[in-house]
Amino acid sequence: DYCFSVILPKSRFTKDEIKLENNKLKILFSTGDAEKTGLILFNAFILQKNKTFSLPNKNSMILKSITNQKQDLIVNSRAIFKTTIGSGICVREHNRENNSDKYYVFSDADFREKLNNVISNQVRQAGFSEDEINKIKVSPIQCKKVVVKHYGRYIDITTGMFEIQANNEILQYFYDQGIGSRKSAGFGMIDLITQDLL
Known part of the structure; x- marks a missing residue:
């Protein structure tokens, strides 16, 4: 019931490395309040503050600061x-049957259907009704395909802007906990641009 995003400012990606311009990175976490996951994560991070965590190739990481940001309330x-x-x-x-995965991006003919299947299952598991699920509409606005390396495998994802229609509680759920597949693996985090639409 959470999602996260890793921000590597002014980074350069090579085949085997990520080179950072300076020694800072930012990780954003987002979650809803129902299960108190945010509180659990926040407390867990506080306990790890200023500790050194070893990484491969003689690198290490230290958690220096934690901030709690307020999410907007979606009413439309x-x-x-x-x-x-x-x-x-x-x-x-x-x-x-064959334990294989296929990934879809906004330019694929089946993208909307496959996205609808994924988010319908996601919202159903979150406890929303079939009537509410059937009213969800997602429309890509300005998107692009990005290829990312995920656990040693290259997968296609979509970045950009989307218009989403659903009841405000479902929109809040997507905003707080992410949308799509592999949310707890660094995908699906979204920012609210506007809810003031006619």
Whole structure:
């Protein structure tokens, strides 16, 4: 019931490395309040503050600061969102018979159908009704395909802006907890652009 995004300012990606201009990175976490996950994560991070965590190739990481940011309250049934920097919307179709995955991006003919399947399952598991689920509409506005390396495999994701129509509680759920596949693996985090639509 959370999502996150890793922001690497002024970074340069090579085949095997990420080179940072300076020694700072930012990780954003977002979650809803229902399960108190945000409070649990916040307290866990406080306990790890100023400790050194070893990383490969003689690197290390130290948690220096933690801030709690207030999320907007969504009151309308239509809003425009953009993917958070460092994140994107992942739409995965998993084949259980041969244990394979296929990923879809906004330019694929089946993208809206596959995204609808993913978010319908996501929202159903969150406890929303079938009637509410059937009213969800997601429309890509300005998007691009990005290829990312995820656990040693290259996958296609979509970044950009989306208009989403649904009841305000579902929109809040997407905003707080992310949208799409692999949310807890660094995908699906979105920022609210506007909910003031006619």
